[in-house]
Amino acid sequence: xxxxxxxxxxxxxxxxxxxxxxxxxxxxxxxxxxxxxxxxxxxxxxxxxxxxxxxxxxxxxxxxxxxxxxxxxxxxxxxxxxxxxxxxxxxxxxxxxxxxxxxxxxxxxxxxxxxxxxxxxxxxxxxxxxxxxxxxxxxxxxxxxxxxxxxxxxxxxxxxxxxxxxxxxxxxxxxxxxxxxxxxxxxxxxxxxxxxxxxxxxxxxxxxxxxxxxxxxxxxxxxxxxxxxxxxxxxxxxxxxxxxxxxxxxxxxxxxxx
Amino acid sequence: xxxxxxxxxxxxxxxxxxxxxxxxxxxxxxxxxxxxxxxxxxxxxxxxxxxxxxxxxxxxxxxxxxxxxxxxxxxxxxxxxxxxxxxxxxxxxxxxxxxxxxxxxxxxxxxxxxxxxxxxxxxxxxxxxxxxxxxxxxxxxxxxxxxxxxxxxxxxxxxxxxxxxxxxxxxxxxxxxxxxxxxxxxxxxxxxxxxxxxxxxxxxxxxxxxxxxxxxxxxxxxxxxxxxxxxxxxxxxxxxxxxxxxxxxxxxxxxxxxxxxxxxxxxxxxxxxxxxxxxxxxxxxxxxxxxxxxxxxxxxxxxxxxxxxxxxxxxxxxxxxxxxxxxxxxxxx
Numbered sequence: 009x010x011x012x013x014x015x016x017x018x019x020x021x022x023x024x025x026x027x028x029x030x031x032x033x034x035x036x037x038x039x040x041x042x043x044x045x046x047x048x049x050x051x052x053x054x055x056x057x058x059x060x061x062x063x064x065x066x067x068x069x070x071x072x073x074x075x076x077x078x079x080x081x082x083x084x085x086x087x088x089x090x091x092x093x094x095x096x097x098x099x100x101x102x103x104x105x106x107x108x109x110x111x112x113x114x115x116x117x118x119x120x121x122x123x124x125x126x127x128x129x130x131x132x133x134x135x136x137x138x139x140x141x142x143x144x145x146x147x148x149x150x151x152x153x154x155x156x157x158x159x160x161x162x163x164x165x166x167x168x169x170x171x172x173x174x175x176x177x178x179x180x181x182x183x184x185x186x187x188x189x190x191x192x193x194x195x196x197x198x199x200x201x202x203x204x205x206x207x208x209x210x211x212x213x214x215x216x217x218x219x220x221x222x223x224x225x226x227x228x229x230x231x232x233x234x235x236x237x238x239x240x241x242x243x244x245x246x247x248x249x250x251x252x253x254x255x256x257x258x259x260x261x262x263x264x265x266x
Numbered sequence: 267x268x269x270x271x272x273x274x275x276x277x278x279x280x281x282x283x284x285x286x287x288x289x290x291x292x293x294x295x296x297x298x299x300x301x302x303x304x305x306x307x308x309x310x311x312x313x314x315x316x317x318x319x320x321x322x323x324x325x326x327x328x329x330x331x332x333x334x335x336x337x338x339x340x341x342x343x344x345x346x347x348x349x350x351x352x353x354x355x356x357x358x359x360x361x362x363x364x365x366x367x368x369x370x371x372x373x374x375x376x377x378x379x380x381x382x383x384x385x386x387x388x389x390x391x392x393x394x395x396x397x398x399x400x401x402x403x404x405x406x407x408x409x410x411x412x413x414x415x416x417x418x419x420x421x422x423x424x425x426x427x428x429x430x431x432x433x434x435x436x437x438x439x440x441x442x443x444x445x446x447x448x449x450x451x452x453x454x455x456x457x458x459x460x461x462x463x464x465x466x467x468x469x470x471x472x473x474x475x476x477x478x479x480x481x482x483x484x485x486x487x488x489x490x491x492x493x494x495x496x497x498x499x500x501x502x503x504x505x506x507x508x509x510x511x512x513x514x515x516x517x518x519x520x521x522x523x524x525x526x527x528x529x530x531x532x533x534x535x536x537x538x539x540x541x542x543x544x545x546x547x548x549x550x551x552x553x554x555x556x557x558x559x560x561x562x563x564x565x566x567x568x569x570x571x572x573x574x575x576x577x578x579x580x581x582x583x584x585x586x587x588x589x590x591x592x593x594x595x596x597x598x599x
Contacts, residue, residue, distance in 0.1 A: 044455070059455035072451040073458050085465035092466050096473070116487045123484065134477030141591075142473065144502050155534070155555050158543030165535035172531045179502060186500050193590045195488035196497035200507060204519040212520075224490060 068253055070261055077262045086150035087256075090178075091249065093143040100136040101238065108188070110234035112227030115190035140182045147178045159262075167255040170248055177245045184237040190230060198233070199225050274433060285429045483593045496577045496588055504569030505562050511577055526558070 029035065030047040039046045042058020049055060057071045076082055107122045107129065109115060122129040151171060154160055160168035187198040202225065206216040221228030256262070279294040286293070296303060452458070485494075499507045509518035540548050574580030574588050 053453070056453040056455050060453075065454075065459075069454045069458065071454060073454050075450045075452050078452055078457045078461055080461060080465075085462060088462050089465055089469050092469065096470070112488070119484055130481065131474075131477055134480065134482050135473055137482040138476045138480065139473055141501070142469070151531075152555070152559065156545070156552065158548060158551075160535040161538070161541060161543060162535070168535050169532045172527070175531075176527065182502070183500060189482075189484055190488045191483075192485040192488060192492070192494050193483055193593075195490070196494055197499050200497055200499040201503055204503075204506065204510070204515070204523075207515040207519040209516070209520065225488075226490075 068257070070257065073261060083262060084149075084153060086146050086153055090143055090146045090150055093139050093146060094245070094249075097136060097139050097143065098242065100132050100139065103132050104136055105238060110188070110231050112190065112230055115188065115230060119189045119191075136185075140185060144178055144182050147175050151175055164255070164259045167252060167259055170252045170255065174245065174248050174252060177241055177248065181237065181241045181245065184233045184241060187225070187230060187233045188237065195225055198229070278433060281431060282429075285427060480592065483590050485590060485593070494590075495575050496573060498569065498573070498577075498589070501566060501570055501589075501591060505565035507577075508565040508569040508573070530558075 027047070030045075035047075040062040042055050042062045043049070044055075044059055060066055060069055060071050104122070107126055108118050119133070122133060154168065154171065183198070183201060186201075187194045202216055202219050205219060206212045208215055217223070219229070219232065220226070221232045275297060276290075276294065279297055280290050282297075283290040283293045498504060506518065506523060509522060512518065513522075538548075538551055540551065542548060545552060570589050571582045571587055572579055574585050580588075
């Protein structure tokens, strides 16, 4: 469209570029049919279905959910929040890994350097730590919510069992991360915790030794806890998470109202 | 199209042959689409008026109309009520736009008409086309009954001879029986997902504010030779540590976690055989769990707040709080 002086208006130019961009083959290839970001998306029941169905989201959510499930007061989003916190912890954890060496000599100074020399280092470390505590809390509250709704009853028994495993994995993840700053708090908290493992009948000594990699908490323990924390536990957790989410969908979605 | 049983076809052909006065084989061949159309003997106009007391095309069309409306009704019901959750979702898949729309939206009269236009069905009856080509299993059966009948009463039929007769009544019914009742549902997008996004933003906001205000503790470097007093486990294990100060480690450190963790939690669905999910029906289960919650919470709180040097009992307002996790936030001591 032309202005009074014959020049194309900036607004029109932006609009034109926008249309060209969103109509381009690249964008078309990225977005699946029914994506709300696609050019010409219109809000219709059919497209609302497509948004979920033609999307990776379909693994997590059905096209439609029971109306009561949308009420915040029913689920409080606790399961979803636990998952989101896990993602947040993974992101902040990757950031922290860039600045951290899992050795008894370097670990503590690395944390100090992270807090003082690295941009946003303190913030990310705080996010990681409080996020972890919050995740333990939200997983526990999620379990309580499920219990009070009786949502573990058939056919959801097995998913409850997986959920309990996920709670333990969350605790182990948090606990293994506790040692990594290698300060007095970390060392002695883990000493107290691993001492409990030593009381297991028959195999207690072996379990404790396997965890510590030595007779006491040492540099070997630090390396073990580091590998468990950044690799082993998250890996197992993700596997169980996948089964957990899949079973939620297959066992009939979120449970019925009280 | 469903195969019409030979016996039915034969009976129908016999009736038609009798009425027209032609050999049965010829009629049968015509019905099967193998023979030429039967030449109806010519007769004078008005001998049998189309609107006589005999079943006329109009009447039969009306009949078919009612029947097809019934069938349409049935079919819409089938489309509306989800057979099962998964199937309902599949119904939304792009087989046909109209079908998807119907499967999602509640039942209405216009849609009943939209699904199978009764007028169209009636027309087809008059055209003597196999109805089954229209669609639907219900109509299929209906067609099997209706189609072998001549639409026009043959001229020259003696008075009182009924040319059309009812072979059988097949109630149009879905092949699958519908068991699930339709439930009140909303689209995940946008209703649920906006809610989730809101929750996500809220927790991120909370966490960022927390992280700006409260700093993670970093005490002195780890030193195996200097035990801090008290030394406490992370808060989620403090309940256990509290138990350790009362009981033998075999009980507090091993038996209790194993029983609560493995037996107490994982076995819950297999121990609790009560099928009801109503709180009033499961008072005992709720009581047990609440007791656990209160117990664990109390022990943890005691461990966090009321344990001082040597893990001895203290009052936080007297000696301060010995909880290093929050050390850098509030200087308790």
